[in-house]
Amino acid sequence: MILPELTRLVRDRAGNFAITTALLMPVLLGTAGMAIDFTNALEKKTELQALVDAAALATASAMSDKDMTDAEAQAFAKRYFTSHADQVTAPPNETPEEKAAREAALLNGLTVGATTTNSSGNGQTFNVRMTMTYPLSLNGLSRALGFKTLQISVTGDSQSGREGNALSMYLALDESGSMKELTSTINPAQPTRQESYDCSTLFFYKTCTRTVNNYLSKMASLKAAAAGMFSQLKAVDPQSELIRIGAVSYNDTTKPEQTVKWGTASAASYVGNLPDVPAGGTDATGAMTNAFNALKKANPKEVTEHSKKNNTSFERFIVLMTDGEMTGNSNKWNSSIDTKVRNLCNQAKNDGINVYTIAFMAPSKGQSLLSSCATSADYYYQPNDMTALVKSFGDIARKAAKTGTRLTN
Template identity: 30%
Template sequence: MIAALTLPVMFMAGSFAVDTTNVMSMKTRLQNAVDSAALATATRLLQEENLTPVQAKAFAEKFLDGQIEEDLSAFAGMSVKPTVTVLPETVNNGIVWKVSIAMVGTQTLTPMARMLGKKEQSVNVVGKAESGQAGSQGSFSMALVLDQSGSMGWKLNGVQKISVLKSAVRGLVDQIKAADPKRKYTRIGGASYASSLKGKENLNWNPNKLMGFVNGVTADGGTDSTDAFNWAFQSVISLSEDQLHEQMSGQTPTKFIVFMTDGDNNYNSADTSTMKLCNAAKQKGVEIYSVAFDAPDRGKALLAYCASSSDKFFDAQNSSDLISAFENIGKQTSEVVSRLTQ
């Protein structure tokens, strides 16, 4: 009798927990999507003087579609309804564009919830961004440091980690391409490492070259991040980087390093040498983002140490976390040229 009374309650509680988790996850993903789309649209308006508000809205909607494409199949019965607003504001005789994207996301609840009369749950998110004024465009140089050791060939939820990494980098590259469609303000490259530096794509104006390099990376070998991180450090601080930006935009670029691993360095000495390089990079004004991908404690400790601040360290536990981390890095670094206002 007790079991007959308590089992339905337990099922209801479990169903409620699943629905709550799914809804909160959907809200987080949608918030990231509207933030990214608003920021990319504000940047596009700054760069293309002839872009009309109608064209900007179309760009925002298309960008948003790309951000949520995977989510539509990941959440049960998910649907979205975005509203894009693009308004100009005159500031100091110049135009600042204000972009707002409001979106309602709805997903189907579990069968138990539907039995109780509640079929779906909706959440509301808003992303806002504004452009700088014409002539205030920022520039940056970015180097990725990516782990391609043997453990990146392991499967997580049925998918090789190295494949997830490639998808995550693609999300970051898409953010940069949207922020700099004329390829005038951003230079990006990357290095991959196992027991040593395995390959690299030098910093250049075309992010597609980095994506081509990353797509060709395979998982194999041990782990030592020292040489790859040193390559990234020397690349972003080189005098030639400043000169190239000066010739193209007349600016000194902001310097970024994105450092990622899914494991531990094989030797403690490699941790020490990498930490020294991280310290040197920070002293030179380089901003370091770090991403742990299902990494053990020592690997996470190294990445947390290297990150320029706690909000620049991402502890990705699964594939969606990794993709979200790289999207967030793309969004945050793109704030060099535009900024989120909410």
């Protein structure tokens, strides 16, 4: 009796689809889960690649700008990466413990190589390679097949360099009365200050004080930005054998100049001693005349000085900066002065001098003048706050000294 019943059960085809579906369901769900995780992995890989590239670029640039050791560069790269990694790797509603574990996993999977290579003269090349391996957690459907994590690997290579470009530079800087005006940048060293105000009542006269934001003036911003440029140029030429710099300031008159000297120290001191509370109108003709006369081909001084250092060739640069328009000793635009400055700029450019211009929070006529004076659009800057001003001076330093940063992978 038993054997026939078993034989009939084996031959029975009823319910085969349900049984087959039940048997295959874990595999089907796991496959769907893997497809979702694969799409997510591609997205995370793209995001991590962008983050690694950004960190490598920032590190190579910092090595060039700040004279870092290789060990300091590696630490910088790790700090940069982890500080920006949350936007890519942090899940929603993460607990402090989960965050600590995730960041530990990030650092454990991050490898940084930073090297400095000396080339001919004072030239240097900085190479950074970053490799990131990150364990991406898989969803519950994928785990049904026994997979818990998927390893994502990305690599970023970046290179920056100092080519040791010999140059002579002359700064023509505005110290007119408008340079005492405040910017939108708060002084990081002293973010607040005490301000007096009239708090009199109907019967009593009284002066009170209150705490207000302490904004940097345009002049303070100029000094900080120029100091950053001098620091970058000094890093390129620590022995003062490639770079010569002079400077002059102006309002409606031309101030005593700092003649062109080797290195950055003399010009840095000159700019640092510009008046904290400047005054006067704006007339750059004398400053531009000084700059042109110092660097023009007809003046053999710079050729002679560079020859003493065996610099067979060098470039010449003028940096003209103003926050206003040409007014002379007045508060109205003066077309005659404006035209004279334009002519001096053209004279310098025709002589082969590269002219950088910076219109710092300047009105339209000032922007028009400096845009025309610049060698090309790449030589014209129009910063409207201190951060942009610092970036402008830094960019000029990198271009003049022919330093650069690029991805190489």
